[in-house]
Amino acid sequence: MNYSEFLKAVDEKLAIMSEIKKNQWIHNLARTTKENERIAFLNSLQEKQAYCPVTSxxxxxxxxxxxxxxxxxxxECSGYEEYGESYWDSDYSYEYSDVFGIGTELSRAFQVAEDLLFQKEYQQASELYDWLCSMPFQALDSDTEEWNELELEELVKExxxxxxxxxxxLNLMYAKYQAAEGEERAAALYRYFSxxxxxxxxxxxxxxxxxxELKGIDVFMEEWISxxxxxxGDMAGDLLSDACIYQGGIDRLCETAKEVSAKHPVLFEYACQQLLNEKKEIECxxxxxxxxxxxxxxxxxRGKIADLTVKAAKQLGHADIIKECYEVAFRAESTLNNYLRLFELSDYQDITDKAAKYANALPERPVWEGNHNKxxxxxxxxxxxxxxxxxxNGEFDYIFKDCKKDKTELGWSSKFKGxxxxxxxxxxxxxxxxxxxGQRLIDGIEYxxxxxxxxxxxxxxxxxxxKEKVVLTNEQHGKYAEWLGKEVDIRTKAVVGGGHRKSYYKAAVLIAALGEALESNGKPHGRIAVIEHYKKMYSRKTAFRAEFEMLNEK
Structure with missing residues (x-):
């Protein structure tokens, strides 16, 4: 129940209550008011005072x-480096001192602003809140004599x-609502939301x-939506979605989404999600x-909307819609997940081949208007x-040849070879x-x-x-296995032989997984044989040998 619906229900209840019942209800509300809220409760029973002592x-x-x-x-502040596990893992931190008592005075200043608000001096309250919230605070570094700037949130954090x-x-926004109107009010509130x-x-x-109680909420909401x-920007889209739901529910959101599709396409996504939440699969x-x-x-x-449409179509049993949306999702957002889903389709071969060609022609850098308009x-x-x-897409030989060009022994984690x-x-x-x-390999790929x-x-x-749909020739299988053996060997020598202890587990996972792959293709005791080979090679590397124990199946 939103604010408007709640107040309507309250007004309906009050309309049928007698004066005696109303007084009893108010008295009972006062009786149950918490101690720290009693002054505010009493103030709410008073009319605006003719003289406002907080003005001075x-x-x-x-x-x-x-x-x-x-x-x-x-x-005042002084900085120091805070180190993590390694020497290079560090961050610069500051210790602050409040020699002028700014914190105490700032608390008092906000209390004055709140007093002005509850005295209904909205213009003055709005001006003071705005000033206090947007004002930068300075900190003088006692070591470098340089100035550092702090925002209000940072003062609280520190x-x-x-x-x-x-x-x-909330008080800031309430005061501005009361002190301004029209586009000026909407623009100010939007600035605050940022x-x-x-x-x-x-x-x-x-x-x-x-x-x-605020007056003219319906008028304001229409101005706000406009x-x-x-x-x-994304923030405007998010706020617009909330405003539409408040003002007219899902119907208003759907209507507005169509009106502003060029500027705020995300409204379609929010509307589809809302319809799914309401179990309205047909409408979604x-x-x-x-x-x-x-x-x-x-x-x-558009791909995210297609995903939501798929969820609705699955509930409705519309296989043709699911197929259409799978293809739409990949062309809009060509992730691996969206590509692999295409293999679930009955005629996947032609579809996945065309999709791979489409993906290969995509730009390699994002083309958009920045972080605020995703x-x-x-x-x-x-x-x-x-x-x-x-x-x-089955272009294994192409990838194999491309990867063989990379002679990197260390730093795989950030390279394609990884x-x-x-x-x-x-x-x-x-x-x-x-x-x-195998699960460790999967986890790494997912990441x-x-x-x-x-x-x-x-x-x-x-x-x-x-993989059930993949067919490898004996020649492919042989050359891939031989190459993998060499790569794992090179990787192990670089990591373990080089004493990179924190990466021992990476080498161990590759060794164990390779042994399991060889064994699954007929090599007797392939896993144990490969692991024992490297254990003997690095018999003095106790930490490395221990990594294999972590990979044993229980």
């Missing part, structure tokens, strides 16, 4: 703020002052603070397909991810059940490729399903 205090605070801005009053930032943010201290606040929360429709599927037809093919959010991000794929798609070698080992393994070593953990099927499931 406001002038003192303003003079104090000017001294802050002119660096007459400041914090425990230089104790403040309830969310309540301050502040860190206002993150996560819903516009509806502004309506339930302050000394009196403002957000014409404002670029219909809206999803409509939005897919409207939005550009390479818009990433909803307009267009599909792209890095060079390494393109190669991964080609691997899963994905390719594990993939080839898993490809050669004929077992249908993952061992601990490197950003595979979605929240997907219905895991990467391992999709991998095994895909």
């Amino acid at each position: 205090a406001k002038k003192e605070i303003e003079d104090w703020c000017r001294k802050i801005e002119e660096q007459e009053i400041y914090f 425990k230089l002052v104790s403040l309830d930032l969310k309540q301050i943010a 502040w860190g201290m206002c993150k996560g606040i819903k516009v509806e929360e502004i309506f339930i603070v302050g000394p009196e 403002f957000l429709k014409n404002t670029d 599927e219909k809206l999803g397909l409509e939005s897919i037809g409207i939005l550009p093919e390479n818009l990433v959010v 909803q307009l991000l267009e599909n792209y794929l890095s060079k390494d991810h393109k190669k991964v798609i080609r691997f899963f 994905v390719t070698v594990p993939l080839f080992i898993l490809l050669l393994n004929q077992n249908k059940k993952l061992t601990k070593a 490197r490729l950003g595979f979605k953990k929240d997907d219905i099927k895991s990467f391992a499931d999709r991998f095994f399903s895909w």
